[in-house]
Amino acid sequence: MTRKQKRLSVIAGGLAFLGAATGLTFYALGQKASYFYMPADLTTASVQPGQRIRLGGLVEKGTIQRGQGATVAFSVTDTHKSIKVTYTGILPDLFREEQGVITEGTFGPDGVFVADSVLAKHDERYMPKEVADGLKAKGVWQESKSE
């Protein structure tokens, strides 16, 4: 190979590498990112059973049921609509009735959301941002509540 050919092949190799990395990144963004929904969004958005999403809202009062072992069932609501969620594991310390929560998982065929992770707000003063924004948009949340 001549010097020029060598240089060209190095450049082509580098570009192919970057192209592959870029392609993979976009593919992964399309496939592996999970969308955030509030319960009322789910009447309009089409979410297939098995599609991974994040579901956020308030833990509805009086819906927390402890079942067998470490399985817990509760409803997540945005006051317009509520969705039943089951979760097996230890709930975060700040998980409480009528508090903001984000759950991540998939819908089962029976329409119950099976969460594999549950996040509550980080401390007393703050809601998870997504939940606070969502509730504000739906007119449920007032700024004064945050203090």
Next chain:
Amino acid sequence: MVETGHFALVLAFALSLVQMTVPLFGSRLNNQRLMAVGGPVAVTGFALTALSFAALASAYANSDFSVASVWENSHSLQPMIYKITGTWGNHEGSMLLWVLILTFFGALVAAFGSNLPATLRANVLAVQGSIGAAFFLFILATSNPFIRLNPAPIEGRDLNPVLQDLGLAIHPPLLYLGYVGFSICFSFSVAALIEGRIDASWARWVRPWTLVAWMFLTGGIAMGSYWAYYELGWGGFWFWDPVENASFMPWLAGTALLHSAIVMEKRSALKIWTLLLAILTFSLSLLGTFLVRSGVLTSVHAFATDPTRGVFILCILTLFIGGSLALFALRASRLTAGGLFHPISREGALVLNNLFLTTATATVLVGTLYPLALEALTGDKISVGAPFFDLTFGPLMLPLLAIVPFGPLLAWKRGDVFAASQRLMAAFAVALAAMLVAGLFIDGASVFAALGIGLAVWLVAGALTDLAVKSGVGSVAPAVMFRRFAGLPRSVFGTALAHLGLGLTLLGIVATLSFGTEKILSMRAGETVELSGHTLRFVGLYPAQGPNYSEDRGRFELIGADGNAAGEITSAKRFFPVRQMTTTESGIRTLWFSQLYLSLGDENKDGSVVVRLWWKPLVTLIWGGGLVMMAGAAMSLMDRRLRVGAPSRRRKQASAVAPATLP
């Protein structure tokens, strides 16, 4: 005292303005006296910032609740250690720590930079001063820690219980030393662009600073990871959380910088690229500061959200990143480019390293910023987590890790892959054996787990091979070999240690993810549970009182093979009345390099308690590997070559003392 601190902060801001302008004019006018102003001003600025920080720390230590920041983040009943660490456990105080470290590095350049060319030193200090000025202004305008309350409250609102931990004493200072340490590399780059001149001695100056920053950043990230692991009670060590990514991006870019600076120093090549990397690395540090401090992300790190702060930091970010890149675009063509080189060589391997690392940085950047951008543009909220990074970051890292052992064994200018492969045969055989053992003899091992173990062992064995080859194992007599080994440059040990640490971290990650087991169950007092060959008995729940909390301690006994108790593990639910907040203290028992980890859940109506337990094999290697990497960086820093002016000293020494008499 508080007012003294406040006043010192304002003075430090004024001095940073002087530091930003006077030396710069001096270098333009070639006026020695103006240029000489930079050094003393930088040292005084540091002293004033330290005074200011000490004033705030003493307000925290003495629980002076007339200071708003102390009132919001402290409590008189807190143990003294958390009162002091609480100084930076909040937005205002942590920004003050940030500038304290910034001015500290500036003062270091002033103190140790006497052998730098005068104009370069003046310009570096000026750039450093400009970063300081921006952040001092930010603190004074939007995040003043010294604001008083009148009337003074009697009691404080307590530090966020999650932060009441020894981790707060270690993680933020280390991380900031890393983050902000890269500001020196940035200042050197911008100074070189201002001067329009760059040479190999520049790289020799920048490399130790990069090493220092990289060392602390490694420690900060490792410590943060361990803290999250034991404090949050989820048993995870890395969550691909945007805040973690914010610290990981400068680390990746800094690692690339560390390697490209070697090429520049040794071969005078990759000059412009190294300079750009130095700018990008600190830009990513600034981006990290923005993401964490502006409140665009929700996390334990976002102490309070205030939109003006976000906008202010965004302005600083735009100014410095935009300004430096614009300067780069204008001036880079003036710098003489380095020579070309053969792709199969040490420098070729280092370029490959840079290609992989910067691409990996870019994927992490996309994964971190894309959700923010998408929300701003369309309002859709997505989260990008482990599945994304497994698919993008993972495939980039695997080939990089596979070629790591080759790098140090290739010669400069023109390397011989075949010869390097021959030398690595033993390491390859060991790695293959480890892979087969892991794949065949461990139950439930997947192909990926076996490959991962093999790769980790390959890295460790490759690092050891490097040392062995360089000390001549197998080709010279043992006495000569030991003498050669002891006489190897420190930087060779540094490289080997850093690569070995990387292997250990990988081993810990693969072992924990592949062979770790977990159980979630509800237990009553007296019941036992078995997990991966370890038997635990739940003794019961016992209430206890702490200084500013009450807790329910769940006591567990580890049952030995003979049926007797072989140790105790305690996990607790702590309730902090001031913030009405509960935290979980995980119970951890370290057995060799592995850990039994358990965390207590809620109490059921029938009196049983939900317990989640994990067996985490080799998990401590994840952070232990980080410590070994830090040791490698420290070792490299001790290399004579990195001290400016050292080569001449070394030559003198070499002629005076025969190498054979060295230990």
